[in-house]
Amino acid sequence: MKIVYFHQHFSTPQGATGIRSYEMAKALIAQGHDVTIVCGSYDAGSTGLSSPFVKGRRQGIVNRIQVVEFELGYANAQSLSQRAKIFLKFSYQSVKYALTAKYDIIFCTTTPLTAALPGIFARWLRRKYFIFEVRDLWPELPKAMGVIKNPFILAMLSGLEWLAYKSANHHIGLSPGITQGIKRHLKTSQNVSTIPNGCDLDIFTTEQLPWQPAGISDTDFLAIFSGTHGMANDLNNVLNTAKILKEKQVTNIKILLIGQGKLKAQLEKRAQQEDLEHVIFHDPVDKAKLAQLMKRADLGLQVLANIPAFYYGTSPNKFFDYLAAGLPVLNNYPGWVADLINENHCGIAVPPNSPEDFAQALIFLASQPAQLEKMSINAKLLAQTTFDRKLLAQDFVQCFNDVKRVS
Numbered sequence: 001m002k003i004v005y006f007h008q009h010f011s012t013p014q015g016a017t018g019i020r021s022y023e024m025a026k027a028l029i030a031q032g033h034d035v036t037i038v039c040g041s042y043d044a045g046s047t048g049l050s051s052p053f054v055k056g057r058r059q060g061i062v063n064r065i066q067v068v069e070f071e072l073g074y075a076n077a078q079s080l081s082q083r084a085k086i087f088l089k090f091s092y093q094s095v096k097y098a099l100t101a102k103y104d105i106i107f108c109t110t111t112p113l114t115a116a117l118p119g120i121f122a123r124w125l126r127r128k129y130f131i132f133e134v135r136d137l138w139p140e141l142p143k144a145m146g147v148i149k150n151p152f153i154l155a156m157l158s159g160l161e162w163l164a165y166k167s168a169n170h171h172i173g174l175s176p177g178i179t180q181g182i183k184r185h186l187k188t189s190q191n192v193s194t195i196p197n198g199c200d201l202d203i204f205t206t207e208q209l210p211w212q213p214a215g216i217s218d219t220d221f222l223a224i225f226s227g228t229h230g231m232a233n234d235l236n237n238v239l240n241t242a243k244i245l246k247e248k249q250v251t252n253i254k255i256l257l258i259g260q261g262k263l264k265a266q267l268e269k270r271a272q273q274e275d276l277e278h279v280i281f282h283d284p285v286d287k288a289k290l291a292q293l294m295k296r297a298d299l300g301l302q303v304l305a306n307i308p309a310f311y312y313g314t315s316p317n318k319f320f321d322y323l324a325a326g327l328p329v330l331n332n333y334p335g336w337v338a339d340l341i342n343e344n345h346c347g348i349a350v351p352p353n354s355p356e357d358f359a360q361a362l363i364f365l366a367s368q369p370a371q372l373e374k375m376s377i378n379a380k381l382l383a384q385t386t387f388d389r390k391l392l393a394q395d396f397v398q399c400f401n402d403v404k405r406v407s
Helices: 020-030 080-100 113-125 140-145 151-167 176-183 236-247 264-273 287-296 308-313 317-324 336-344 355-366 369-385 389-406
Strands: 002-006 034-042 057-062 065-074 105-109 129-134 170-173 192-194 221-226 253-258 279-282 299-302 329-331 347-349
Touching: 002 020, 002 080, 002 113, 020 034, 020 065, 020 389, 034 080, 065 080, 080 113, 105 113, 105 389, 113 129, 113 151, 129 151, 129 176, 129 389, 140 308, 170 176, 170 389, 176 192, 176 308, 221 287, 221 317, 221 355, 236 253, 236 264, 236 279, 236 355, 253 287, 253 355, 264 279, 287 317, 299 317, 317 329, 317 369, 329 336, 329 355, 336 347, 336 369, 347 355
Parallel strands: 002 034, 002 105, 034 065, 105 129, 129 170, 170 192, 221 253, 221 299, 253 279, 299 329, 329 347
Antiparallel strands: 057 065
C-alpha cells in the first residue's frame, strides 16, 4: 500500500531529536509498503535532504523513504506566535498535498493538533483511511501549562480535537493517559492502540569509545539530561538541586544539560551568576554521539514541571534513550514513568518540586556503585523486553496491515 506520513518535526538519526517516525517508516517499508513522509524544517532535526528548496519545497529518497520537506523553519526557541504561524503554514501545505497526491492510507502524528488537518480533509473529501497518532493531548496540555489561555482559541482547539478523533479510522496513543484521553471521545475503544516511544538498541548499544565534554573529569559522577530546555522541563529545579550540592560541598557530581530551547540562555546566565560549577551546558548532538556520551554517563535525568497532565500524558524520548543505554533514571514527577522505574528497580523517583530530595538521591546513587550497577542492568532489561523499538514497530505496522481486513 502507498502511505503518506505527515510529521512536521521528522528527523533521521543525524538530527538531535526523536526518530520514531524514521524507524516506523523503515518498518513499514520492510513489510512492503511505500512510504512518503511530509515534513517541515526543524533546527533540531535532519531530514537527510540537502538539495536547494525550489518554491519552498524539496524532496528526495532517504534510506528508501520518500521525503517531502517544506521550507518552514521551526525552532523551540521561537515565540508561541511564531510557532503557531509555522504550524498553520505546515497544515495548509499538508492539506494541499493530501488532496492531490496518490496514496491509500494517510497517517498524521502530532504535535501540534493542527497536524490532524490533512487527515481530516483526506478522510471526508477523498474517503481515505486515516490513522491518527497522538503524542500529546491538545488542548489539555498547553492549557494546563498556561501556554494558551485565550478561551476562544481553546474552544477552537477542543473542536478540532473532537473532529480529529471522530474522523480517524484508527488512533495511536503514546502513553496510557493519552490513550484514555482519546477513548473519552469515542464510543468504542477497539480502534485505539497504545504504542509508546521505544528504545533504539542498535544505536545505544554502541561499540564506539565514550566521550565527555570539557569540565567533567573521569572520576566525576555524571548525571545527564538530554532534551529541550523549555517551560515543560522546569530545569530551574535542576539548578536548585545544583545549588544544594554546592551548599553541601559535594564536588564529585556533575550535571550535564545537553540540548537547546527557549530558556537555555536564562538557565546558563543563572548558573553563571550563582557559580553553579556542578552544571555543564552543551549543544545538541546526533544520536550516535549521544550514545557515546551516555556510555560515559552514570545516570539519566527525567525531569518535567509538576503538571498533573504530564503524569500519564507524555511519552518522553529521553527516558527511552536512557533505558536503551542502560542508564538508571532519576525522575522528579509521579505517573507511569515513575511507576515503571519503581516496579522495575531501574532508578529512583522523587516527589515533584523537591530539589532537596533530588540532591539526596544524586548523593546516594553516587555513593552506591553496586546499587547503581543493578539498576543499570534492570534498565537495559526493560529496554530489551518491553520497549525495544523493533518489537513496538510490529504493533505499529499491524495497524496499517489491518486496513486490508476492515476495508
